[in-house]
Amino acid sequence: MENKSKYTPVIGLEVHIELSTITKLFCSCSSDHFAKRPNTQVCPVCMGLPGALPCTNYDAVVSTIKFGLAMGSRINLFSKFDRKHYFYPDLPKSYQISQYDLPFCVGGSLNNKKITRVHLEEDTGKLVHETIDGVKCSLIDFNRSSVPLMEMVTEPDFHDTESVVAFLKEVQLIARYLGISNADMEKGSMRLEANISLANSEERIANRLPNYKVELKNINSFRFLDKAIKAEILRQEELLLKGEVISQETRGYDEIKQTTYLQRVKEEANDYRYFPEPDLPPIRFTQDQVENIRSQIPELPSQKREKIEKVYGLSKDFADILVSDQKRAKYFEEALRQAQGKPMVTAKMVADLMINKKLDKEFPEPAGLIRRILEISNVKYSSNEEVDNAVKSVIMTNEKAVNDYKAGNGNVIGFLMGMVQKELNGKGNAQTVREKLLKKLQE
Amino acid sequence: MNTIPFTIRETKEGLLAKKFSAVELVDEYLSRIEKNKDLNAFLTISDEVAYKKAKELESNLEDLPLLGTVVAHKDLFLTEGVRTTAASKVLESYVPAYSSTVVERMEKAGAIMIGKTNCDAWAHGASGENSDFSPTKNPWNKKHVPGGSSSGSAASVAAGLSLVATGTDTGGSIREPANFCGVVGFKPTYGAVSRYGVIAMSSSLDSIGSFGHTVEDVETIFNVVKGPDGFDSTVTNGQSLITNRKFRIGIPKEYFIDGLDREVEKSVLTASQVFKDNGIELVDISLPNTKYAIDVYYIVQPAEVSSNLGRYDGIRYGNGRDLFGAEAKRRIMLGTYVLSAGYYDAYYLKAQKVRSLLIQDFDNVFEKVDAIIAPVSPTPAFKLEEKAADPLQMYLADIFTVSANLVGIPGLAVPSGFNSENLPLGFQLMAPRFCESTLFELGKLYQKSVSYVPKLP
Numbered sequence: 001m002e003n004k005s006k007y008t009p010v011i012g013l014e015v016h017i018e019l020s021t022i023t024k025l026f027c028s029c030s031s032d033h034f035a036k037r038p039n040t041q042v043c044p045v046c047m048g049l050p051g052a053l054p055c056t057n058y059d060a061v062v063s064t065i066k067f068g069l070a071m072g073s074r075i076n077l078f079s080k081f082d083r084k085h086y087f088y089p090d091l092p093k094s095y096q097i098s099q100y101d102l103p104f105c106v107g108g109s110l111n112n113k114k115i116t117r118v119h120l121e122e123d124t125g126k127l128v129h130e131t132i133d134g135v136k137c138s139l140i141d142f143n144r145s146s147v148p149l150m151e152m153v154t155e156p157d158f159h160d161t162e163s164v165v166a167f168l169k170e171v172q173l174i175a176r177y178l179g180i181s182n183a184d185m186e187k188g189s190m191r192l193e194a195n196i197s198l199a200n201s202e203e204r205i206a207n208r209l210p211n212y213k214v215e216l217k218n219i220n221s222f223r224f225l226d227k228a229i230k231a232e233i234l235r236q237e238e239l240l241l242k243g244e245v246i247s248q249e250t251r252g253y254d255e256i257k258q259t260t261y262l263q264r265v266k267e268e269a270n271d272y273r274y275f276p277e278p279d280l281p282p283i284r285f286t287q288d289q290v291e292n293i294r295s296q297i298p299e300l301p302s303q304k305r306e307k308i309e310k311v312y313g314l315s316k317d318f319a320d321i322l323v324s325d326q327k328r329a330k331y332f333e334e335a336l337r338q339a340q341g342k343p344m345v346t347a348k349m350v351a352d353l354m355i356n357k358k359l360d361k362e363f364p365e366p367a368g369l370i371r372r373i374l375e376i377s378n379v380k381y382s383s384n385e386e387v388d389n390a391v392k393s394v395i396m397t398n399e400k401a402v403n404d405y406k407a408g409n410g411n412v413i414g415f416l417m418g419m420v421q422k423e424l425n426g427k428g429n430a431q432t433v434r435e436k437l438l439k440k441l442q443e
Numbered sequence: 444m445n446t447i448p449f450t451i452r453e454t455k456e457g458l459l460a461k462k463f464s465a466v467e468l469v470d471e472y473l474s475r476i477e478k479n480k481d482l483n484a485f486l487t488i489s490d491e492v493a494y495k496k497a498k499e500l501e502s503n504l505e506d507l508p509l510l511g512t513v514v515a516h517k518d519l520f521l522t523e524g525v526r527t528t529a530a531s532k533v534l535e536s537y538v539p540a541y542s543s544t545v546v547e548r549m550e551k552a553g554a555i556m557i558g559k560t561n562c563d564a565w566a567h568g569a570s571g572e573n574s575d576f577s578p579t580k581n582p583w584n585k586k587h588v589p590g591g592s593s594s595g596s597a598a599s600v601a602a603g604l605s606l607v608a609t610g611t612d613t614g615g616s617i618r619e620p621a622n623f624c625g626v627v628g629f630k631p632t633y634g635a636v637s638r639y640g641v642i643a644m645s646s647s648l649d650s651i652g653s654f655g656h657t658v659e660d661v662e663t664i665f666n667v668v669k670g671p672d673g674f675d676s677t678v679t680n681g682q683s684l685i686t687n688r689k690f691r692i693g694i695p696k697e698y699f700i701d702g703l704d705r706e707v708e709k710s711v712l713t714a715s716q717v718f719k720d721n722g723i724e725l726v727d728i729s730l731p732n733t734k735y736a737i738d739v740y741y742i743v744q745p746a747e748v749s750s751n752l753g754r755y756d757g758i759r760y761g762n763g764r765d766l767f768g769a770e771a772k773r774r775i776m777l778g779t780y781v782l783s784a785g786y787y788d789a790y791y792l793k794a795q796k797v798r799s800l801l802i803q804d805f806d807n808v809f810e811k812v813d814a815i816i817a818p819v820s821p822t823p824a825f826k827l828e829e830k831a832a833d834p835l836q837m838y839l840a841d842i843f844t845v846s847a848n849l850v851g852i853p854g855l856a857v858p859s860g861f862n863s864e865n866l867p868l869g870f871q872l873m874a875p876r877f878c879e880s881t882l883f884e885l886g887k888l889y890q891k892s893v894s895y896v897p898k899l900p
């Protein structure tokens with residue numbers, strides 16, 4: 001649009017991430033529910049049967065705290081679960097065990113957007129609407145019931161869709177780097193609700209929030225995220241320009257029509273009748289325990305990008321691409337580790353062959369990529385005589401490995417080849433080295 | 444069989460000595476149940492399960508802690524394959540897919556389940572009259588209530604329809620009916636026995652206990668069922684901190700108030716004298732916040748009830764929620780109200796604060812004494828329908844029992860004779876958290892001192 005809008009979008013996010021713990025949050029059923037036969041991963045606890053009681057899976061608590069620490073949140077050393085009441089057929093106890101006033105993590109920020117809180121709750125079952133023998137019916141699958149679900153709430157700090165998308169991609173990446181979830185939107189293991197309203201210039205200057213907000217739900221992929229939020233902003237803008245009042249409501253996104261549609265009008269705030277879950281004792285942590293969890297946090301995407309740029313001297317684009325896929329980032333670093341002592345293999349070369357030539361797909365092991373680099377960089381291989389000498393010296397000095405080999409342990413051949421390459425400063429042709437080494441060992 | 448023993452120990456010894464067989468025991472109890480049908484103590488008779496277990500025990504007679512102990516479970520305890528109703532029409536046809544921890548542990552220890560006992564629906568009540576399947580009657584006088592909510596369990600043991608019975612005590616639901624029926628009733632420390640598989644009434648108050656003729660028997664059962672099971676996070680292996688064997692018993696003045704029946708008062712004081720005669724020091728004590736206990740209880744308890752009953756939404760258990768009785772509806776409404784936004788702080792939160800004060804009261808007192816003796820209920824068993832029309836009067840029957848639940852301490856109701864109308868009298872002992880052994884020791888001392896001999900009506 002040519003002329004700038006007189007309204008500024010104000011967007012806050014609620015992000016749900018299903019944690020990939022082995023078992024569910026409050027029972028020992030498997031939490032890996034995707035595409036499993038309905039109601040095959042259930043027990044009295046996650047079905048909410050009479051007399052059943054929850055028992056907390058502390059792996060899920062640790063995952064949540066890891067995530068909070070990665071977001072720079074403060075960890076509540078005294079925390080608890082609460083019951084949140086509402087009736088819905090997929091909620092077997094008529095309450096969801098969630099956290100109300102003492103979430104595990106408070107505050108924090110990412111991409112300069114403030115995070116309000118991160119808490120842990122149980123997921124619900126799933127309704128499946130089917131026609132069976134010509135009769136329309138709703139079925140309930142409890143496989144997902146009580147799977148740990150982490151919820152992050154942000155402040156309304158977003159003013160454009162681009163920053164929302166960038167933020168969520170980073171959140172997804174952090175969850176994957178932490179190993180706490182695959183955070184896959186298509187599979188529902190990462191779900192988004194965006195609270196969207198438009199501030200007029202007066203509100204913007206006074207730094208005041210608009211007096212309404214529309215909750216946008218059902219966005220099932222990154223592909224539609226940008227379109228859905230833009231569609232909703234456009235809808236609101238048109239209404240405001242016509243002087244209409246926008247009502248407090250929940251809307252979904254229609255991927256085909258590319259518009260949002262009304263799901264539910266919020267006439268009054270829900271009364272969830274929260275109270276502390278009496279079946280679960282409060283959870284206390286010491287600062288030492290929190291620090292111990294912090295020490296288990298691996299290098300985060302932002303740190304890895306910085307390292308790739310600063311230490312390896314690559315461009316921001318290269319760093320972004322490598323880091324955006326944890327497997328590739330690992331591959332890249334492993335290749336560089338193996339290239340140590342081979343001055344002809346540079347970080348830039350490895351990255352270039354990975355990103356532009358997709359050679360990491362061709363060679364599932366980084367060693368293959370390194371060999372290819374040595375080949376194409378036209379390296380002058382060591383002469384036969386040099387290889388012969390190196391093999392002889394390695395066999396002389398590695399008596400134990402040689403004996404192991406002769407005793408039938410074929411695995412040591414890799415070690416011996418590595419030693420020969422070391423002698424040759426990595427210039428040995430792998431094929432030649434192998435042949436000569438084997439021959440010598442047979443003698 | 445002429446006589447069946449009154450204790451677990453004698454039953455076990457008789458079986459091991461082959462004086463009688465487990466099947467004969469089951470025969471006899473079933474015939475007694477049949478003869479006492481008018482008591483309405485049972486909702487379901489599990490004769491097939493009982494005979495199967497009896498034969499299994501006979502085929503391999505072992506010295507198990509509960510060998511041949513015929514038990515009736517309150518119909519709040521889930522029993523796999525055996526209908527469990529909570530005495531509510533809502534669960535009229537519900538057959539559980541699993542058994543509660545207590546049922547399983549007792550079964551493993553050699554107990555024989557004979558059936559499921561009547562109670563106030565969802566354990567809401569102090570007389571048994573809130574059962575959706577008609578009230579249970581007091582075996583000593585059928586015009587009187589047996590107490591509640593574990594009405595059928597108390598009546599079953601009193602009438603000899605089972606040797607022992609299980610119960611739940613949320614505000615007195617074991618101790619009060621034990622007192623009304625003249626049997627021993629035991630409520631453990633909150634968190635000593637797993638609640639897993641017992642239909643929840645009020646999660647922070649429910650305690651899982653038992654009925655028997657002797658203190659030794661409820662102690663034996665406790666030793667079988669207590670301790671963590673991996674399913675109830677509130678259960679711990681609590682340690683009692685008894686340092687001296689020279690007991691002191693406190694007599695709280697707030698429990699001897701206007702409206703306390705004269706004969707009840709006298710029987711409690713007579714029992715105190717028995718302890719004094721055994722060299723135990725009696726100390727006058729005060730629990731000043733006792734007067735708030737009922738108020739606190741009737742906020743916390745309905746709040747949790749309203750939450751726990753939500754799952755019976757008509758979708759999964761056969762019957763719809765229109766079948767909830769008046770008392771359950773009353774508590775659902777009360778509880779929903781006190782948890783509502785804008786009222787939570789004034790009711791639920793405040794009640795929890797007063798609950799802390801009550802805990803402090805008891806903590807203070809237990810620095811001076813090892814146990815407390817008190818009446819269980821202001822009167823002996825009242826007449827059927829005497830209080831049914833007035834819920835508030837009914838709530839006051841719990842006045843001496845709710846504190847132990849709010850504070851989480853163990854309590855033991857012990858029979859001490861009969862009044863002029865031949866209705867049972869008794870007293871209760873309370874001790875600090877996880878000091879069950881104090882209660883058992885004092886209870887056994889009492890029964891030994893008075894040469895207690897159980898009898899059937």
